Amino acid sequence: LALAGCATGPNANPADPPEPFNRGVSTFNDNLDKYALKPVAEGYQDYVPSPVRTAVGNFFSNVSDVYSAANNLMQGKPSRAAEDTMRVAINSVLGIGGLIDIATPAGLPKYKEDFGQTLGVWGVPSGPYLVLPLFGPSSVRDASGMVVDRFMDPTTYISPWYAGLSLTGVRIVDGRAQLLGASSLIEAAALDKYAFLRDSYMQRRQYLIYDGNPPSSDEDDQPQPDKQEKQDMKDQKNKDDDSATPAQPKAG
Numbered sequence: 001l002a003l004a005g006c007a008t009g010p011n012a013n014p015a016d017p018p019e020p021f022n023r024g025v026s027t028f029n030d031n032l033d034k035y036a037l038k039p040v041a042e043g044y045q046d047y048v049p050s051p052v053r054t055a056v057g058n059f060f061s062n063v064s065d066v067y068s069a070a071n072n073l074m075q076g077k078p079s080r081a082a083e084d085t086m087r088v089a090i091n092s093v094l095g096i097g098g099l100i101d102i103a104t105p106a107g108l109p110k111y112k113e114d115f116g117q118t119l120g121v122w123g124v125p126s127g128p129y130l131v132l133p134l135f136g137p138s139s140v141r142d143a144s145g146m147v148v149d150r151f152m153d154p155t156t157y158i159s160p161w162y163a164g165l166s167l168t169g170v171r172i173v174d175g176r177a178q179l180l181g182a183s184s185l186i187e188a189a190a191l192d193k194y195a196f197l198r199d200s201y202m203q204r205r206q207y208l209i210y211d212g213n214p215p216s217s218d219e220d221d222q223p224q225p226d227k228q229e230k231q232d233m234k235d236q237k238n239k240d241d242d243s244a245t246p247a248q249p250k251a252g
Contacts, residue, residue, distance in 0.1 A: 022131040041176035055099040062098025067152035071113035116145030120209035137201035
């Protein structure tokens, strides 16, 4: 009840106006994860050999490099787009369809760009924070970006449709298995898991959009005083200091 009150009271987060709805979706996702997704991911981790899991992760990582390259190009980062493209070419050909990551040891960095970040680079505001069923933390901007990324994902066009759907299921389970340790840490450390995930997500997205150099505070956006204004402020400060200093008695 206290958390629900915070959602609509004076302590409500202005970036999260639909917080009561989001908390409801978050509870649904937590229950789905607890009773279905997490047990499957734990079984996947326990019974699928590590080399196989690594190959599966490499395959989907290689797929993500495809739309990462496109987004880097749209963000005006041609060198990064070229590196992503080289990663796809090397891992797809020499890495047996992306099952082996050869590009990373060869010195090609891994970028994780999506269309939500591209919209942010273009100046589109994030809009309200959203929790999506099954997908979890997002925003209006990032949810829109997910749709575009889906069209740029090569696995979208796998036929027949049930093969593509099966591949998506494997992708979800593999991704969840990689987060088993992190989810346990969050559950143990966070007093309010919902608020912790929301704030972490929003900060992380800001960090990614600015390539690791986000504005430090709102003060960075304020206009700075010009040279004359700075001098006037300095003169006024000196006057204030002089008036605050008590007069020294003359030597008799």
